[in-house]
Amino acid sequence: MNLRSMKPYLAILMVTVGLALGGSQSLQSPPDNSLYLQLGEREGIANVVEDMLYLIVEDERINHQFKGINVAQFHGNLTDQLCELSGGPCQYSGRDMRELHAAMNITNTQFNALAENLILAMEENQVPTGAQNRLIKHLLPLYPDIRHF
Ligand code: HEM
Structure with a gap:
């Protein structure tokens, strides 16, 4: 087969490669980190978690559960978890959620109390309402x- 007779095949090959490259480009679009940015990146999330901890200490519905915990460890691990869930460049390396909370017998009311404190802490840090709702959705x-149960 000479070059002239290969022309149609070459054209088809070029179109196919072009489509494949175009397609793979959209597959490789960067992950959505817009929520992470709205939360003020890792530093903003760390501030929210810190303020949430102050609220927990004052909250009679749940503060007894947190007595004697390693505050720095809790703060670091929850910050990493929220950072990762919101699309940030962090990796949660804390304990397994189910194993960790199983022995605490957490009720609906207590779960809602913690979510409420998180929302209040985001409010204190001027996180936009839309971003607050998006983070809560990731926690559900x-x-x-x-x-x-
Ligand atoms: C969406 C809800 C929740 C999330 C995402 C969450 C997440 C976490 C994370 C990331 C840690 C740290 C894990 C580690 O250090 O290895 C933690 C620890 C803890 N959580 Fe939760 N949690 C939630 C709800 C609750 C609720 C409702 C309570 C109790 C009212 C609770 C009580 C605790 C306590 C006491 C610890 C510390 C345990 C220890 O260090 O021994 N959590 N949680």
């Missing part, structure tokens, strides 16, 4: 691992 799938 963890509910069955945390609440006691």
Whole structure:
């Protein structure tokens, strides 16, 4: 087969490669980190978690559960978890959610109390309402691992 007779095949090959490259480009689009940015990146998330901890200490519905915990460890691990869930460049390396919370017999009311404190802490840090709702939505799938059934 000479070059002239290969022309149609070459054209088809070029179109196919072009489509494949175009397609793979859209597959490789960067992950959505817009929520992470709205939360003020890792530093903003760390501030929210810190303020949430102050609220927990004052909250009679749940503060007894947190007595004697390693505050720095809790703060670091929850910050990493929220950072990762919101699309940030962090990796949660804390304990398994189900195992950790199983012995606490967490009720619906206690779960809601913690979510409420998180929302108040985001409010204190001027996180936009839309971003607050998006973060809570990311936490809902963890509910069955945390609440006691
Ligand atoms: C969406 C809800 C929740 C999330 C995402 C969450 C997440 C976490 C994370 C990431 C840690 C740290 C894990 C580690 O250090 O290895 C933790 C620890 C803890 N959580 Fe939760 N949690 C939730 C709900 C609750 C609720 C409702 C309570 C109780 C009212 C609770 C009580 C605790 C306590 C006491 C610890 C510390 C345990 C220890 O260090 O021994 N959590 N949680």
